[in-house]
Amino acid sequence: MNDSGAVRGPWILALDAGSSSVRAELFDTAGAEPTGFGAARAEYSWRTEEGAMETDAEALVGRCVEVIDGAVVAARRAGAEIGGVAMATFWHGLAGVGSDGRAVTPLFGWGDARAADAARELAGRMDAAEYHRRTGCWLHASYPAARLLWLRAEAGDSLPRAVTWLSVGEMLLLRFFGEARTSLSMASGTGLFGLRSCAWDEETLAAVGVETSALPAVSDEPLRGLGSEWAARWPELAEVPWFPALGDGGCASLGSGAFGPGRVGLTVGTSAALRVLRVDPDPQPPVSLWCYRLDALRTVSGRALSNGGNAFAWLSRTLVLPAAEELDAALDELPPDGHGLTVRPGLVPGRPPAMDPDERAVLHGVSLATTPLHIARAWLEAVAYRIADAADAVERAYGPAAEVVASGGALHASPAWTRIMADVLGRPVRLAAVDEETARGAALIALERLGLIDDLAAVARVGGELFEPDEGRHAVYAAARERR
Secondary structure (H helix, E strand, C coil): CCCCCCCCEEEEEEEEECCCEEEEECCCCCCCCECCCCEEECCCCECCHHHEECCCHHHHHHHHHHHHHHHHHHHHHHHCEEEEEEEEECCEEEEECCCCEEEEEEEECCCCCCCCHHHHCCCCCHHHHHHHHHHHHCCCCHHHHHHHHHHHHCEEEEEEEEEEEEEEHHHHHHHHHHEEHHHHHHHCCCCCEEECCCECCCCHHHCCCHHHHCCCECCCEECCCCCCCHHHHHHHHHCCCCCCCCEEEHHHHHCCCCCCCCEEEEEECCCCCEEEEEEEECCCCCCCCCEEECCEEEEEEEEECCCCHHHHHHHHCCCCCCCCHHHHHHHHHHCCCCCCEEEEECCCCCCCCCCCCCCCEECCCCCCCCCCCHHHHHEEEEEEEHHHHHHHHHHHHHHCCCCCEEECCCHHHHHHHHHHHHHHHCCEEECCCCHHHHHHHHHHHHHHHHCCCCCHHHHHHHCCCEECHHHHHHHHHHHHHHHH
């Protein structure tokens, strides 16, 4: 993004703990990634058997430390000053942490479906519509609210040993500073927080059986003064401001430039989401969309899909598809909906409000003429149809989208899939020319809070290839959506 290679310091170190990897990158005061410094990256995995989505919380903290090490080394080599640390992490993560600051449970992710009965129990105790109005969330297994109720029955002796419940961002601050602090953004994605009151929701806490004392303090104010172990390891970070983690979805929309009138953000990474990021100091959640905070002034609203790039990865692995460039060219040659297949892409249980949490994937219409490429194309189209459903709901709430700004590794890896998205949506799709949009969004918020940028929307804008929809293919896809 910064073709000149010039460094406009101080830099922001931005950590992005995503759903499949952890990355740390350096950004200058224009929100650009200086050339010559790639993101430090570490992969991790989830246990997904029997409806689970859980990972070793302590190992994930270790991955975060590892990539911060890498970014600090890069800054040292460049002789660059780091002026602050920004963080983004996936929404809805939850781990129980003991009195020694270490996890006593796995970290549970958004795709864990085992709290479905607990969510239904909560729905019997609470007014679901009023709950959504207060929190912007739903009574659903993907949220920590339902997961905490489930854990009361399922966690065994680990529940009494958990003195607090945190996501990975709060675990890092507790480890580094001795204080667990969560942002308005992360708190708003728990289902335990009042969207307008900006406080833990007492009615929900009572229904779940959790005291406010078991949850982190909520503040967007940064922390300073690393603990001695960490100050010795990263002396250049010891006294700079560390901002509490923000929700990755809001950061991805901002970092890709999907901010402002008529612009809708589409991210397809491990999962997928369609979102509107807007200045919204008094949020009123649309009945068919979730709504979380990015900060005190801005909200992000939309729908999330559990099946996104993970579906593409599963198809490539299971069907033994060709390598990326060869596969993309072959997919592009196939006609729209020309395979005779109907797919329900529920490899991972869906998220509210549109999806049944007990849904499983279905492939219908297979014949001797069906090839792996047909299946792959049909599956990618089916995911695009789900995204189009989300776009319909977003446009009903906020008006027509003039342009969809797309980001995420799955779309950057597949221009063919991006073209399918544009044709299914019937809207221009701009593939944002940014590699680390989530980390960039977190860095931009940090720069704004440090007073280093004034017009956030203007700085956030990036270019990128524009995929114009084809009217004929859009008509074919519109008919296929009706057939589902």
